[in-house]
Amino acid sequence: MSKPLTTATGRRKTSVARVSILPGSGSITVNGRDFEEYFPTVTLQNQIIVPLALTNSRQTYDFKINASGGGVTGQMGAVLLGISRALITVNPELRATLKKAGLLTRDSRAKERKKPGRPGARKRFQFSKR
Template sequence: MSKPLKTTTGRRKTAIARVFITEGSGSITVNGRDFEEYFPTVALQNQILFPLALTNSRQTYDFKVNATGGGSTGQVGAVRLGIARALIGVNPELRGVLKQNGLLTRDSRAKERKKPGRPGARKRFQFSKR
């Protein structure tokens, strides 16, 4: 693989994705595997392809992704953000289209921490009147 044009990072929940973009034919590899193999459901695959479909750059660039942490949904969100940021790094004119569709905003929702003396973040022990 040649030298990357741009290296970006995407995050979602506890997942982190490092994205390397190069000129190429449209291949996307995640952790050394094809992204269709790594994310088996069509819904997850469509989320990754969404920024590429909006910018008509599916066949223009190759993406190599290192995804760690979280589950499949978190990793997909991280990869999607990383790809969108990488596209802007290569072509800043795409910023308007990606921003309009909410692809440049990091989804900051994460699991709420467990509070001391409670069984969960918000759950209470069963109330006993007597």
């Protein structure tokens, strides 16, 4: 196996994706499985291809991805950011294209913590007049 060109990390909610980019023919493997098998819906699969389609690098690189934590959608967001960051380190000229598409911004939304004395993060107990 050849040495990766670079590695990058993407995060979303509680998910983390470590992306290695290698010169190749365009295969994407997530946790040892093909990405079409790992991400079940076509919507998720299409989201992952977006940075590759924008930069015309779908058939240029192979991606080996290790995704952990969270759910499928969170992992997809983490993989998306990881792929975008990896492409920039390989070719810095792609930064403007990916930045304009909003693919370099980490989605900071995460579950709000539960506060003490409350049933949830913001929910109050039911009011009782008597």
